[in-house]
Amino acid sequence: MRRRLVTGLGIGAIATLALTGCGQVGGGGSAGGSADGGSKGGPLTMVTVVKITGVGWFDRMEVGVNEYAQDSGNDVRQEGADDASPEKQIQIIQDLIPQAPDAITVVPNSPEALETVLGQARDQGIVVVAHEAAGIKNADIDIEAFDNKSYGAQIMDNLGQCMGGEGKYVQFVGGLTAKTHMDWVGGAYDQQQTKFPDMQRVEDPVESKEDENVAYQRTKELLAKYPDLKGIQGSAGTDVAGAARAVQEAGLADQVCVMGTSIPSVAKKYLSDGSIDKIFFWDPAMAGKAQLKIAEMLVNGEEIKDGTDLGIEGYESLTALEGYDNVFVGDAAVTVDKQNVDEYDF
Secondary structure, three states: OOOOOOOOOOHHHHHHHHHOOOOOOOOOOOOOOOOOOOOOOOOOEEEEEOOOOOOHHHHHHHHHHHHHHHHHOOEEEEEOOOOOOHHHHHHHHHHHHHHOOOEEEEOOOOHHHHHHHHHHHHHOOOEEEEEOOOOOOOOOEEEEOOOHHHHHHHHHHHHHHHOOOOEEEEEEEOOOOOHHHHHHHHHHHHHHHHHOOOEEEOOOOEEOOOOHHHHHHHHHHHHHHOOOEEEEEEOOOOHHHHHHHHHHHOOOOOOOEEEEEOOHHHHHHHHHHOOOOEEEEOOHHHHHHHHHHHHHHHHOOOOOOOOOOOOOOOOOOOEEOOOOOOEEEOOOOEEEOOOOHHHOOO
């Protein structure tokens, strides 16, 4: 992945847009809009609903959302709750439906919990595009950065190598209802069972609630419970940072391998001192753009299929994910350690 500079609206402007995000949208709410943008012949109105606001991952996604709005001329914004509650996400979408946007794109905290409200949106002619929700039913398309099971296996290959192929490890997820997080840890666990039989997962996946402080506290507890713990895999963007802080405070950076999904701006200081060994991610800004581009294409009557080029880095040739009728994947995975972290500015 080539280095990408953060462009578009400045941080202050993004914060202003986030604060004003509860205003009305003026879309036509039809999935059969005209090619010149929107069912009313003007710009499309689209809202991206994320898991939680105020964390680095979704701050970065908002950069992509705002760049997409600027480049496309569409009326686009991002909204999210102040915690990772499925109920709050449901309420946001319920409030959006009467406003009749052309499309809602969503990163669900719980795909299952959102099925009903997303079905209501689609019944009103609103296009729904999901991300991190393979298997969700009430979305026109779910777009993933890559195959999630393979991504989890890739993380385990690196964690297993770091641990010397043996010892105890734990896995964190933002929530047990977070479908992609469970896919990642499931893919990693399957890979461990096959490739690293002398490793042992000592607990079922541990919930962090997408909160760095929760991951920190739980890691302190786990280090006390398992003094010989050798590995930690994180899934939420803040998991490895919270785990690394606990590992760092315990003076165990050379003994415990910490790896998982995060972004450089969150993990850099821990990568630098070795309390995080590697992070894995995709650019949330590009994922935000990919969701919106798909939504725009669907509103305008275009088809998403094998080989579709969204014109967005990592999503130049989509692949239909086997076993699903509405899931497409890109090729957007990135691996970063302290040697190359400075190549990324987000």
